[in-house]
Amino acid sequence: MNILRILFAKKEHHNKAGRDSGTAHHWFMQVSAVVLMFLTPVVIYIWGVAIGDSREEVLATFGNPIVAIFTALTLIVTLVHFANGAQMVAEDYMHGKVRKAAIFFIFAGSYALIAVGLLALGLIVF
Amino acid sequence: MPAPKSSAPKSVERPLSPHLSIYRFEMTMASSIFVRITGNALIAPVAIFIVWLLAAAVHAPSFDFINWLLTTWFGELVLLACAWAYWFQFLGGLRHLIYDSGYLQDIRSGMLFGWVMFIGATVLTVLTGLLMLLVG
Numbered sequence: 518m519n520i521l522r523i524l525f526a527k528k529e530h531h532n533k534a535g536r537d538s539g540t541a542h543h544w545f546m547q548v549s550a551v552v553l554m555f556l557t558p559v560v561i562y563i564w565g566v567a568i569g570d571s572r573e574e575v576l577a578t579f580g581n582p583i584v585a586i587f588t589a590l591t592l593i594v595t596l597v598h599f600a601n602g603a604q605m606v607a608e609d610y611m612h613g614k615v616r617k618a619a620i621f622f623i624f625a626g627s628y629a630l631i632a633v634g635l636l637a638l639g640l641i642v643f
Numbered sequence: 644m645p646a647p648k649s650s651a652p653k654s655v656e657r658p659l660s661p662h663l664s665i666y667r668f669e670m671t672m673a674s675s676i677f678v679r680i681t682g683n684a685l686i687a688p689v690a691i692f693i694v695w696l697l698a699a700a701v702h703a704p705s706f707d708f709i710n711w712l713l714t715t716w717f718g719e720l721v722l723l724a725c726a727w728a729y730w731f732q733f734l735g736g737l738r739h740l741i742y743d744s745g746y747l748q749d750i751r752s753g754m755l756f757g758w759v760m761f762i763g764a765t766v767l768t769v770l771t772g773l774l775m776l777l778v779g
Contacts, residue, residue, distance in 0.1 A: 547743060550736040561729065564692055565775045568722070569714040572706050575699045588696075595689060602682050634693045640700035 600627035670757035678735030681728035731764035
């Protein structure tokens with residue numbers, strides 16, 4: 518087979534969904550989904566109970582190192598799961614540069630939220 | 644020169660992946676769309692939680708305001724809606740895990756699980772609300 522034919526086929530395929538890492542992406546969503554089924558109910562319960570408490574009580578609750586590390590872990594897995602899920606929406610409804618920009622902003626925003634969440638927890642614990 | 648067998652015309656306008664305009668509305672479709680909507684909408688409570696937490700850490704007046712806002716009837720309604728989205732997404736994820744393990748592949752089961760998701764999310768939301776009334 519002509520090498521140019523191969524390159525052309527690759528280029529043609531380049532902008533299609535699932536062009537390179539669809540299986541790894543899907544497997545990550547499954548693994549993080551199972552992890553989140555255990556993590557999120559605990560953190561949501563703690564938050565639900567804490568809503569409406571005084572600031573001192575809230576600082577005491579999330580100042581507990583076990584609660585803080587559990588919350589940190591949950592935030593990280595949740596937001597990476599979210600970013601990968603939202604990426605699928607971009608891949609379904611957008612094309613070309615707009616799609617690339619959307620995926621960039623989805624991940625940048627998710628990572629930024631992780632950073633802010635960890636900062637808040639760090640400030641409360643230490 | 645013969646045309647290459649497998650290369651499609653380069654620029655044909657095809658409909659994008661979820662062909663919403665050509666499918667008939669079905670339970671399987673509705674529940675799938677709602678998994679997508681709830682999954683993306685759930686960024687809202689995550690962001691609210693992070694802002695609430697940061698405010699608690701650094702700025703008392705902001706925290707008191709956000710904390711108060713969340714305990715008004717409107718705030719609690721929003722949180723209850725978030726709880727519904729969460730449980731729907733939870734059951735939707737569970738369905739995907741079951742599907743991917745090779746179970747419930749027939750149409751009847753698919754339809755049935757769709758109803759389980761809508762009714763189950765509603766029941767679980769009511770239970771969540773009651774639990775929060777009891778302990779919160």
